[in-house]
Amino acid sequence: MYHLFRTIRLAVKSLLLHKLRSGLTMLGIVFGVFSVIAMLAIGEGASKQAQEQVLLLGANNIIVVSKKPPEDSGSSGSGGSVLRYGLTHEDFLILDRTVPRLEGIVPVREVVLNVRNRDHEMNSRIVGCTTEYQEMNHLELSMGRFLSEQDLVNLTNVVVIASETAESLFPLENPLNKSVQIGNRAYRVIGVTKERTASAAIGGSLSGQDYNKDIYMPLDTFQSRINTKNIIVKRGQGAFSAVSVVYDQITLKIDHPKIVDEPEIIIATAEMVRETMDAKHAVARDVDVIVPLELLKQAEQLRNIFNVVLGSIAGISLLVGGIGIMNIMLATVTERTREIGVRRALGARRIDITQQFLIETIVLSGIGGLVGMGLGLTTPAAFEAIKYVVTNYILESGGATSEMTNMFLTMTPQIAIWSLPVAFGFSVLTGLVFGVYPARSAARLDPIEALRHE
Amino acid sequence: MELTAKLVNLQKHYDLGTVVVKALRGVSLDIPSGDFLAIMGSSGSGKSTMLNLLGGLDRPTSGEYYLRGQNVALLSDDELSAIRNGLIGFIFQSFNLVAQYSVLENIAVPLLYRPGYPPVSSEDEDRCNEMAKMVGLGDRTDHRPYQLSGGQQQRVAIARALINDPAIIMADEPTGNLDSKTGEEILGMLTMLNQEGRTIIMVTHEDEVAEKAKNQIFMRDGLIAGTGIFKG
Numbered sequence: 001m002y003h004l005f006r007t008i009r010l011a012v013k014s015l016l017l018h019k020l021r022s023g024l025t026m027l028g029i030v031f032g033v034f035s036v037i038a039m040l041a042i043g044e045g046a047s048k049q050a051q052e053q054v055l056l057l058g059a060n061n062i063i064v065v066s067k068k069p070p071e072d073s074g075s076s077g078s079g080g081s082v083l084r085y086g087l088t089h090e091d092f093l094i095l096d097r098t099v100p101r102l103e104g105i106v107p108v109r110e111v112v113l114n115v116r117n118r119d120h121e122m123n124s125r126i127v128g129c130t131t132e133y134q135e136m137n138h139l140e141l142s143m144g145r146f147l148s149e150q151d152l153v154n155l156t157n158v159v160v161i162a163s164e165t166a167e168s169l170f171p172l173e174n175p176l177n178k179s180v181q182i183g184n185r186a187y188r189v190i191g192v193t194k195e196r197t198a199s200a201a202i203g204g205s206l207s208g209q210d211y212n213k214d215i216y217m218p219l220d221t222f223q224s225r226i227n228t229k230n231i232i233v234k235r236g237q238g239a240f241s242a243v244s245v246v247y248d249q250i251t252l253k254i255d256h257p258k259i260v261d262e263p264e265i266i267i268a269t270a271e272m273v274r275e276t277m278d279a280k281h282a283v284a285r286d287v288d289v290i291v292p293l294e295l296l297k298q299a300e301q302l303r304n305i306f307n308v309v310l311g312s313i314a315g316i317s318l319l320v321g322g323i324g325i326m327n328i329m330l331a332t333v334t335e336r337t338r339e340i341g342v343r344r345a346l347g348a349r350r351i352d353i354t355q356q357f358l359i360e361t362i363v364l365s366g367i368g369g370l371v372g373m374g375l376g377l378t379t380p381a382a383f384e385a386i387k388y389v390v391t392n393y394i395l396e397s398g399g400a401t402s403e404m405t406n407m408f409l410t411m412t413p414q415i416a417i418w419s420l421p422v423a424f425g426f427s428v429l430t431g432l433v434f435g436v437y438p439a440r441s442a443a444r445l446d447p448i449e450a451l452r453h454e
Numbered sequence: 455m456e457l458t459a460k461l462v463n464l465q466k467h468y469d470l471g472t473v474v475v476k477a478l479r480g481v482s483l484d485i486p487s488g489d490f491l492a493i494m495g496s497s498g499s500g501k502s503t504m505l506n507l508l509g510g511l512d513r514p515t516s517g518e519y520y521l522r523g524q525n526v527a528l529l530s531d532d533e534l535s536a537i538r539n540g541l542i543g544f545i546f547q548s549f550n551l552v553a554q555y556s557v558l559e560n561i562a563v564p565l566l567y568r569p570g571y572p573p574v575s576s577e578d579e580d581r582c583n584e585m586a587k588m589v590g591l592g593d594r595t596d597h598r599p600y601q602l603s604g605g606q607q608q609r610v611a612i613a614r615a616l617i618n619d620p621a622i623i624m625a626d627e628p629t630g631n632l633d634s635k636t637g638e639e640i641l642g643m644l645t646m647l648n649q650e651g652r653t654i655i656m657v658t659h660e661d662e663v664a665e666k667a668k669n670q671i672f673m674r675d676g677l678i679a680g681t682g683i684f685k686g
C-alpha cells in the first residue's frame with residue numbers, strides 16, 4: 001500500500017516534468033469523459049421528458065381521439081360543406097358498456113374561440129368536459145372549485161378558467177364569480193386552475209397541449225350552447241368552415257392498481273378498444289387509440305437507443321484519447337530509455353518498470369477522468385447556455401417552431417449518477433489498456449542497451 | 455584469501471545475425487575481496503562487456519562466474535536484479551541521475567527496489583541525508599541534476615551507489631566526463647571506499663587513473679593481455 005502510494009507520487013513527479021505535454025495528453029481523456037457524461041445526460045433528459053409527458057397522460061388511461069380524416073379518404077360524410085368526422089355519442093355508449101374494469105370515462109369536446117371580459121380578449125381553448133377531467137389531467141385549483149355533477153345535470157353556464165386565461169382576462173381583479181363572454185353568452189367563473197406543465201406532442205398522434213390557456217365548461221352546457229347540433233362554424237381565412245364533431249376525445253381510465261407489474265391488462269384492453277373502434281371507423285380512419293403505457297415503453301426503448309448511440313459516439317472520443325496516451329507514453333519510453341537502464345542497474349526488476357509506466361499512464365488518465373467528470377457536471381449549465389444562444393440568436397422570434405425544436409427547448413439534461421463512476425472507470429481502464437504496451441516495451445529493454453542509449 | 459569474484463574461462467558472444475561477435479573469448483580471473491582493480495584497454499577490447507558481466511547486468515555465453523560463491527549464469531533476471539540492488543553499487547561515466555528527481559531522491563532510488571519493498575523509513579531518509587553530507591552536498595539536497603556541476607553529479611551518483619551499503623562498487627570510466635582536478639577528487643573517494651573494505655572494480659583507459667588502483671589488468675581482443683600498467 002505504502003509502496004503503491006510512493007509509486008503514484010513518483011509518477012506524478014515524472015508527469016510534472018513535462019507539464020504541457022501531460023496536460024495535452026490528458027485533454028483527450030478529459031473530453032472523452034466529458035462527452036460520455038454529457039451525451040448520457042442529454043439522452044437521459046430527453047427520455048425523462050418523454051416519460052413525464054406520458055405519465056401526465058396517465059399510465060392507466062386509454063385515450064381515443066377524433067382526427068380529421070386524410071383528404072383522400074373521401075368520407076367527409078353527408079352535409080355538404082360540413083366536415084363530419086370522429087367519435088360519436090354511440091361510440092361513447094359502446095365503450096362505456098363494453099370495456100371491462102372501467103373506472104372512469106371522460107368524453108371531451110373542445111374548440112378554440114374568442115373569449116372576452118369587457119375590453120380584455122384572447123383566443124382560448126374551450127373544453128367541454130365532465131368532472132373527472134380534472135383528476136385525469138392532474139389539474140389543481142388555485143381558487144374556487146372545479147365543475148360538479150350538478151353543473152352537468154343542470155346545464156349551468158359556469159366555467160373554470162386556467163391561470164393564463166385568468167391573467168389575460170382579469171389582470172387586476174379576482175375572476176371568481178365574474179363572467180366571461182364566449183360567443184354571445186356570458187358564463188360565470190367558478191374556479192381557477194394552477195399552472196400546469198404543458199404536454200408535448202407524442203408520436204404525432206396526440207398534439208401538444210398547453211393547459212394554461214384553457215376554459216373548462218360542463219360538457220352538456222358546451223354541447224347545447226356552443227356545439228349546437230354538433231356543428232361549429234368558424235370563419236377561417238376568407239372562408240367559412242364548418243365541422244361536425246361530437247367528441248374530440250374519450251379518455252378511458254382502467255381500474256388496475258398493479259400497473260407496473262402487469263402492464264399486459266392495459267395493453268389487452270387497449271387492443272379490444274382498437275378493435276371496437278376499427279369496426280366503425282376503419283374506413284374513414286378518423287379515430288386513433290393512444291395508449292400512454294405503450295408510449296412509455298417506446299420512450300424507454302428510445303432511451304436505451306439514445307444511451308447506446310450517444311454513449312458509443314462519446315466512447316469513440318475516449319478511445320481516441322487512449323490512443324493519444326499510448327502514443328505519448330511510447331515516446332516517453334524512448335526518451336527515458338536511459339533512465340530505465342539506470343533503474344535496472346540499480347536493482348529494478350522488470351515488473352517494477354512495467355508498474356512504474358503503467359501507473360504513470362493510469363495517473364494521467366485518472367486525473368483526466370476526474371477533470372472530465374468535473375466538466376461533465378456542468379452539462380446542464382452548458383446546455384442552458386446553448387439554449388439561450390439558440391433562442392436569442394438562431395430562432396426567429398415569433399416564427400413557427402417544429403416539434404423537434406420544442407423538445408430541445410423544453411428539455412433539461414439529467415446527469416445520470418451512474419454515468420460518473422462509469423465514465424471515470426472507463427478513463428482509468430483506457431489508461432490501463434493503452435498503457436500496457438508502452439510499459440511492457442519499457443520493461444523488456446535490455447539494461448545494457450538501455451544504458452548505452454543516447 | 456576470500457574471493458569476491460571468480461571468472462573461469464568466461465566467454466561472451468553477441469549474435470548479430472550475420473556475424474557472431476566474440477566480445478570475451480575465455481577470461482579467467484580471481485578478484486579478492488577488498489581489491490581495487492582497474493580494467494584497462496582500448497575500445498572494443500571487451501572491457502565494458504567484462505564490467506557488465508561482473509556487475510550482473512548480463513549473463514555469460516559460456517564459462518563460469520562466481521560472485522561470492524554464487525554462479526551468476528544460473529540466476530534468474532529477478533535474482534540478478536536483487537544482487538545489483540544489494541551487493542553492487544554502480545557509478546557511470548555520464549552520472550546517469552534521474553532528471554526529475556532531487557539530489558535526495560536520486561540517492562534514494564536503490565531503496566525503492568529493495569527485495570520485499572520495505573517502506574522508506576525515516577532512518578533511511580536520515581541515511582540519504584548523511585550520504586549527501588558525506589559527498590559534500592549536504593546543502594544541496596533539494597537541487598535537481600541540471601543545477602549541479604559534473605563533479606557534483608558524480609558525487610550524487612557515488613552516494614546513490616552507497617545507499618544500500620554494497621560490498622562491491624562497479625565504476626565505468628567514472629572520471630571520463632570530468633576535468634582532471636574533479637576526477638582526482640572522485641578517485642580519492644573511491645580510494646577511501648576501498649580503504650573501508652569495499653571491493654572496487656573500475657573500467658578506464660587512462661593510465662593516470664588506473665595508477666590509483668591496487669591492481670590493473672589490460673584487455674585486448676576479448677582476452678586479458680597482461681597485468682600492471684603498460685607505459686606508452
